[in-house]
Amino acid sequence: PRATLGMVKCAKAYAAIQGRNYVLPDDVKTLVPYVFGHRIQTNHYSFTQDNDVQKILKGILQEVAVPTEDLQ
DSSP: OHHHHHHHHHHHHHHHHTTOSSOOHHHHHHHHHHHHGGGOOOOHHHHHTTOOHHHHHHHHHHHSOOOOOOOO
């Protein structure tokens, strides 16, 4: 929960810096490595597979679809 609250605060601040009063999915994707990167711990197996935290987070972001609304 603390990481999620941190992400919400960071995303709102990032959007405000960009001149918006709303958060876009791309804002969250931009911030994921900075907000969640230090919270992920890898095990010995991931190091042998040449996976570091940034690669793991990048892979997750590529796999998870951005939620959308069907406005029809």
